[in-house]
Amino acid sequence: MKIKPEYCKVHDALSILVGKWKPIILLYLMSEGTMRYGELKKALVGITPKMLTNQLRELEEEGLINRKLYPEVPPKVEYSITEYGMTLKPILDSMHEWSMQHKKRKLEITMD
Amino acid sequence: MKIKPEYCKVHDALSILVGKWKPIILLYLMSEGTMRYGELKKALVGITPKMLTNQLRELEEEGLINRKLYPEVPPKVEYSITEYGMTLKPILDSMHEWSMQHKKRKLEITMD
DNA sequence: AGATATAGTATCCAAAAAGATACTATTGGA
DNA sequence: TCCAATAGTATCTTTTTGGATACTATATCT
Numbered sequence: 001m002k003i004k005p006e007y008c009k010v011h012d013a014l015s016i017l018v019g020k021w022k023p024i025i026l027l028y029l030m031s032e033g034t035m036r037y038g039e040l041k042k043a044l045v046g047i048t049p050k051m052l053t054n055q056l057r058e059l060e061e062e063g064l065i066n067r068k069l070y071p072e073v074p075p076k077v078e079y080s081i082t083e084y085g086m087t088l089k090p091i092l093d094s095m096h097e098w099s100m101q102h103k104k105r106k107l108e109i110t111m112d
Numbered sequence: 113m114k115i116k117p118e119y120c121k122v123h124d125a126l127s128i129l130v131g132k133w134k135p136i137i138l139l140y141l142m143s144e145g146t147m148r149y150g151e152l153k154k155a156l157v158g159i160t161p162k163m164l165t166n167q168l169r170e171l172e173e174e175g176l177i178n179r180k181l182y183p184e185v186p187p188k189v190e191y192s193i194t195e196y197g198m199t200l201k202p203i204l205d206s207m208h209e210w211s212m213q214h215k216k217r218k219l220e221i222t223m224d
Numbered sequence: 225a226g227a228t229a230t231a232g233t234a235t236c237c238a239a240a241a242a243g244a245t246a247c248t249a250t251t252g253g254a
Numbered sequence: 255t256c257c258a259a260t261a262g263t264a265t266c267t268t269t270t271t272g273g274a275t276a277c278t279a280t281a282t283c284t
Contacts, residue, residue: 095125
């Protein structure tokens with residue numbers, strides 16, 4: 001059997017999660033429900049505005065999050081997870097679970 | 113609550129799976145048990161030897177796969193999944209499952 | 225009139241990941 | 255002696271991703 005990465009289902013799911021800040025943003029919105037741009041910026045220590053906007057836009061394009069712009073000045077923008085975005089929760093959970101179970105592994109190994 | 117990507121558990125798990133060919137290699141070894149370098153090379157359409165070696169080394173360093181060198185000429189090297197590598201199966205499964213359920217989504221959306 | 229708050233843009237630069245292509249070591253066999 | 259087979263290396267280039275830093279628009283408030 002031969003295969004290309006693009007034909008791999010796992011690769012498909014993985015690729016929409018890849019991005020330095022994407023998983024955290026999704027997790028935040030999943031638990032907080034809705035957050036403003038500025039709140040996210042404060043929460044995500046070290047993120048630049050460019051990166052934040054970029055990651056949000058990509059998540060939005062995938063249909064995973066919602067962007068709601070209030071026509072006020074100064075501007076107000078709220079981000080929230082979509083129903084579709086919520087379907088990723090089992091995946092994120094399984095990764096969280098795995099990391100919790102194996103977080104000590106590297107330490108154990110290097111202690112040999 | 114503030115957070116950096118490196119402190120995110122999901123990010124931890126994700127990062128060891130990221131690499132263009134890593135998921136496929138893991139899936140192959142999980143199902144085939146053991147494969148030689150040349151077999152992998154044939155299976156992974158379009159991969160360069162450099163990339164194959166690189167991905168294998170990184171997986172090996174993480175302890176996810178095993179490299180067994182037979183001291184023969186021409187050389188023979190067999191790769192196999194480790195027990196630890198197998199613990200990733202639930203994650204890969206959940207991603208596969210998700211992709212199967214949502215593979216039509218983009219098409220549906222763009223058809224509006 | 226000038227400062228303030230918010231959600232971004234615009235540029236330029238550095239680092240990391242991936243791709244193309246050619247090359248190597250070894251030795252048993254023709 | 256030269257070739258084939260296997261599992262890689264070595265180099266160089268391109269693409270992608272991320273980082274630093276400065277700037278903007280605009281109604282409201284003072």
